[in-house]
Amino acid sequence: MNVKEIRKLFPILDQEVNGKPLVYLDNAATSQKPLPVIEALDQYYRQYNSNVHRGVHTLGTKATDAYEGAREKVRRFINAKSTQEIIFTRGTTAALNIVAASYGRANLQEGDEIVITYMEHHSNLIPWQQAAKQTGATLKYIPLQADGTIDIKDVEATVTANTKIVAVAHVSNVLGTINPIKDIARIAHQHGAVVVVDAAQSAPHMKIDVQDLDCDFLAFSGHKMCGPTGIGVLYGKRDLLERMEPVEFGGEMIDFVELYDSTWKELPWKFEGGTPIIAGAIGLGAAIDFLEDVGLDHIAAHEHELAQYALERMSAIDGLTIYGPKQRGGLVTFNIDGVHPHDVATVLDAEGIAVRAGHHCAQPLMKWLNVTATARASFYLYNTKEEIDQLVVALQKTKEYFGHVF
Template sequence: MNLRDIREDFPILSQPMNGKRLVYLDSAATSQKPLPVIERIARYYREENANVHRGVYALAAKATDAYEGAREKVARFIGAASADEIVFTRGTTESLNLVASSLGGRLVSEGDEIVITPMEHHSNLIPWQQLAIANGTTLKYISLQKDGTLDLADVEETITDRTKIVAVAHISNVLGTINPVREIAAIAHRHGAVMVVDGAQSVPHQPVDVKELDCDFLAFSGHKMCGPTGIGVLYGKRRWLSEMEPIYYGGEMIEVVERYRSTWKESPWRFEGGTPNIAGAVGLGAAVDYLTEIGMDAIQGREQELIRLAMERLEEIPELEIYGPDAGHRAGLVTFNLKGVHPHDVATVLDAEGVAIRAGHHCAQPLMRELGAAATARASFYFYNTEEDVDALVAALMKAKEFFTHAVG
């Protein structure tokens, strides 16, 4: 499959924006959706719509097969040992909160430690912060190097025998840093700690095998990997899922309900109380099929081509400050600031040129403070982007630089 022609699979990219060709560079926030995913969701509603698991009629069985089939696809996609290790959630945020709420309180107490990094998205910071406050637990941060990477020597120094949970982003949504989670997991396990990985920015962009990483939990979202919004995944090793209690109660997740006590189904169903997002799961399954057909190695390779080109071109722009490691040590996104110009103003000028980027603190306020920036601009690439998109980004930034230079002058 020629990735340079794949843009045609994404109908939204064919529409003009502000009279210009749409250059979508915000896939780290949410990806666009290809026709096979859009059509699969529509087919579910046209031909399969029924509630899952309990109905004995043929249409309900068809819906259940589609829903549980999606679970099987996701399990294969990330190398899980079994589909029973896949819990469907609303997204990465809910997945991480589920671990913190259900298991965290049983793991940590006063005097224990939770270890994270300064580059975490709020979704992988606040749940652990609040768990630490509630339990008198120490929240510790692995030091960040000047180039936005982690040094394993610092990891070794920070994780101790008192550490019960280590939670790290596989890829930073701000810096693009690819963290050595396999090595961090080995250190965590050596001290008896549980390893939680935020895979929101890695699962859509590169091959991920949970057995190879040896993480205990992995969280990610469907909407960042060509799937629909409102569906996400929590992978958990069977050992840990079996020890976790549900945090939502109601239909579907029960085994037996009596007047004064109840028992729960096995995982993953005990965590999916109520009617689940069936169409979302089916759409995610279609997205997995689509990405698998292209090949995650090919997707990662294409993004590396684009980020190398982008970094090379952006580094030529005077007064543009780029955050994070060099192109060889980052994923397909770049965060930057134009000296003396607020990133929201930069993004507004780029939008007028049809170039859609993100501006703000990117749900990473502690990292912004560490970088000495109130906010930044971010351009994030996916396999449907092209060299022409890089050219458009650079041209729009040059226009913004010229505009604000004259405006200030």
């Protein structure tokens, strides 16, 4: 399936914004949805909308089969050993909070260390700050190289016998850095620590094999990978999840309830309290089908080509600074000298081009970069080199608008 064929499956792309054809380059924030996902959601609500697990009627059975079928699709997508290791959540943030609140607070104490990096999204930072405050553990940061990458020697120097948790992004949502998760996991496990991976920016774009990575927990969101908003996944090794307590209590997650005590369902349902995110899971399952039909290797190669092309074209613009390494995921974060990123994004929007501007939920990284904010263009399977050319022309117009000399 080529890009032209792929684009036809995304109805939102066929429109004008401010009188210009839409160029959507904000995929790291959220992706657009293809017809197979939209149709799967429509079919659920039109034909078999029902609660799952408890009902014995036909609609309930059909909904349950679709919901649990989506869980199996996720298991296969990341090569987990069992569907018991796949927990549906509201998104990456909720998944990481479960690990920090349940595993973290039960296994951390004063003197223990939580190791993270300066490039973490707030969702993989603030939960660990809170866990550290409540347990007396200490946060430690792996240093970054000048280009925003991690040197394995620094990982080896930072992780110690006191380290209990290493939490790291697979791909930075600002720098595009692709971190060596497998090597980090090896070092962490040598010291008896568990590894938590924020895969929000990697799961949509490349093949993930949790068994090969040997990570202990991994989290990602559906809305960044052609799926609906409000659905995400927490993967955890079964032996760890078995020992963890739920963080939400109520219906669905219970086994027996007495007047003064209760017991929990088996995995994965003990972490899915209340009516689950049924439509979201079904939509995520459809998104996985779609991505696998296109091919994750094809998507990764396409985005790599776009990122390298964008780096080449944008590097030729005087006064434009690009952040992050040469080898990166499918995004480019940048600033134009003397122009606030919000102003850059506003001018680009007038040209029909959607980019992100701000601190990207990564304020410590902004401080490390010595900036208050940046602009970010992020690519996906439906973007083209022609759209990058349009971005470059619009950036030149932005410089012109704010009085810069070519």
